[in-house]
Amino acid sequence: MTAAHHRSPLGRATLGDQLRRHARNQPDKVAFVAYDAAGDRTTTTYGELDARANRFAHLLLGHGVGGGDVVAVMARNSVDVVALYYGTLKIGAALTVVNVLFGKQEVVQQIDHAQPAVVVASEEFELLVPGAPLVFGPSLTADLPDTEPDAYVDENDVAMLVYTSGTESSPKGVLIPHRNYLISTAPAWSWGLQTGPEDTWLFVMPFFTIAGLGSMTTLTLMGATLVLPATVDPSGALGIIARERVTVIAQTPTFYLALSGQPDFGADAVGTVRRCMTYGGQVPPAVIEAWSAAAPDVRWGTYWGQSELSQLGTVGWFATLDDIPGGDPSWIGRPVTHLEARVVDAEGNDAEVGELICRSPSVMLGYHRDPERTEAALGSGWLHTRDIVRVDADGNLFFQDRLTDMIKSGGMNVSSQEVERVLHTHPDVLRAAVVGRPDPYWSEAVTAFVVPRPGREPDPAAVIAFCREQLAVFKVPKVVHVVGELPVDAQGKVLKRELRKVELPT
Template sequence: MSEHSSGVVGRATIGDAIHRQALRQPNKDALVTYNTDGSQNALTYKEVDLRAASCATGLRELGVQRGDVVAICAPNGVEYIVAYLGALQIGAAVTGVNWAAPLADIEWQIEHAGATTVVIGESRLHECEEILKKLTTVQYVIVVGDSDIRSSIEVTKFSSLVQNTPLDTTESDVNENDIALLVYTSGSESKPKGVLIPHRNYLISTTFSLLSAGYISPDDVYLFVKPFHTIAGIGSITSMLLVGSTLVFLEAVTPDAVLDVVQEARITTISQTPTFYVGLTRSEKFATADFSSLRTCQTYGGLVSRTMLETFANKAPHIRWASYWGQSELTQLGTIGWFRTFDDIPAGDPRWIGIPTPGLEVRIVDADGNDTDTGEMICRSPSVMAGYHNDAERTAETISNGWLHTGDIVHRDNDGNLFFFDRIKDMVKTGGMNVSSLEVEDALHQHPAISQAAVVGLPDEYWAEAVTGFVVLRQGMTVSESDVIDFCRGLLSAYKVPKRIVFLDALPVDAQGKIRKRELRALYSPG
């Protein structure tokens, strides 16, 4: 795996960067898994690099070529990462598929991606056999698992791929402009879009992250609790390996298991949604948990609560918090803001998402493209996606004159702070007025009986769209619809107050925990 070749000198790919980490710190732990039986498995950077290179050889010998798409539909685990890195080494692109998704969703993504190869967890192989037979682009099926595989289709065991002689990367013609990832958006509003991300984007994005006031560090021991198939998942894995950090995984993620491993593994960094942190505070182990090693807690995808932050601050005031915003189309990270307590947040507004990362240029524009304080955020950066897979029309709509249109309504104050107001598609147009669903959700969350809330506009003959709140109550608590509406009247302007409250046992969410508002509209729209 020598780098002394004119084809490799100066090349900037994810595989090359991780190989150089393996040369620099071969015996440092890269991936550590804590199993439910109390055992641990660890791979050093050298071991990860060699396994990925062996997997690359196996994929190439199987017939996978540069430019192919490899779909990985498997649970979080070391095998997933090795398959991902192995595919990148031969110039294939990887698309992560939610392995717990319905069969129809799995079939749709593999077909839309045009995947030639599917890496699948053994627990879902048999129920996916029929769709794999139907998909004409799929030529190779690789199974992750320890069991003897019996299948009606031809399969290759993943364990056999990594027994091959490691690929000599000087023989690979992959370059930084090749597509590394085909990431599908959550599809909370419409069919998912396939975002094309070249190798160079991750090298650029990771550099921006390093420059963002300690967002990530080579010294970090990073507890990873996100689904791998998402941009927040595989994106964070990629960035942390490029930096040279240690990633820690749990075989089963529960609040108690998280609190235990933070102490045992001396975790320095965690990144997850506000709901995740609230769950930790409600664990019986929280009061005695040891957070002395924890340097930063990062959060995204929701509003942080004062109560949650105060609970953490009372126990571990040294922790720095980061609220960040990003998109798949931006190769993950776009803005970030640091704080220790709720009072550090500008204007005490939990919608704060910080300031742009280095290298990201931001404009706030109105519907006519004029600069304004509150409007759609558009961005320009070398980390912007290459486009949407097989969708030139939507690519042209989203990237115009070099600017990425994010579809997010944002406010910028005089100090440059950015506040996320809503997705354009989530704005409720009621009685000639625009209402931010996020603002109404924030009001609902302040009710002591409400655990979760989502707000959408439902078709209404009089209002055009009626502001409608969907709420999940805290265990053992009850409240009436009229009580909730009256509560909101004390916090919101009259036209923003929900016209209706619907009580649910649970809100529909995707693998990242994002609420699927499209489902709520479909289920509860009149007629």
């Protein structure tokens, strides 16, 4: 093979190539429907998106950005961010997105760690970003060509530098190459999540997470239509779902809970939705019941994944809770077609309950500038997920807990999620989170935080008695705290580290 042939796009598989193909094959297909803060609606076709991405590519080239560099962006979800992302990929650089909820110190920490060649920000975040970032605006790419940039990109080049959510420890920068999505993640979405170009997604996952950046990547690779609201307030979301005839939603249980609690929730609002996918926790039974009443044809997809796996690992589908194997709501489905999974004990032996370890073309390259944690995660030849699961005889997987969330109480292991599942069945409890709190006698005391259902007032003693009827005595919460809300991150995942350190009444 000649060097020229090797460097040509003839048989190359990169993300920017696929956007160019969409622009050639379906230039008028709507890629994005965006709503601004005032509620004004704009559309962007795949042809227009490719042209905007090319202009951003030329902008970056003009600022000296090249292959192997990192571009950082701090902005809310927008088509401009998507165009910047694809423009970055078209010149062989990688994009990292800074959490818009960060304070200045956290922003500086991520920028220092990522070491970007250029930072781009929206005007509202300009002063949070160190140095002099480029600022999104009409003049930023004006007069730049919309032709394909002259740059070589390899499918093994890093496409995205995604920082983990840090719900348990300091965030890690996950390095994901182009090839992962084209040969593994996108096909797994097609077969496992039954996703295709005919879908219209309500897209509220922030781009600074793997759920946001990764899902956007997969859906644009497939040529689907994404609906981007400026805000994610439940009332506004319901109106957009009805107006755009949204067919798919993917979000954490918190979001579905919020939608189902709106006065306008019902068939008129969500009647076009056919698939509701959820991750990052268990959907309370009350939420399933509310959605089933409003949209009887909706199917629920439970899935599990990690940034380190380029997002997707397992998938399972159900229409009602009766469809879940064994009636166990901790079910996260079965491995997608591209995933080889094992459940192992502390010695690495196959086990019914243990750590989930994986091999897949989706596995990350490693952690950015962190060889020790990379070796710990990948050194055995398997990705160590640090998630504890149970596997049944049919290969179904049931999420037990994060290794860091497993409670050691009185010498016994307690799964916080098992206790939470019981709490979610209490008639007065809407949401629950369970953590281990330091205790001089138990080492860690099983401690529950519960949010009441509307109009209800859970009695802590009664909740504890309820748990005693269904759990082994060592798993029963030692104390129950009734709270108005649980601390969550931008995706709605409960921040258990915050619950472990909150000051409680004595």
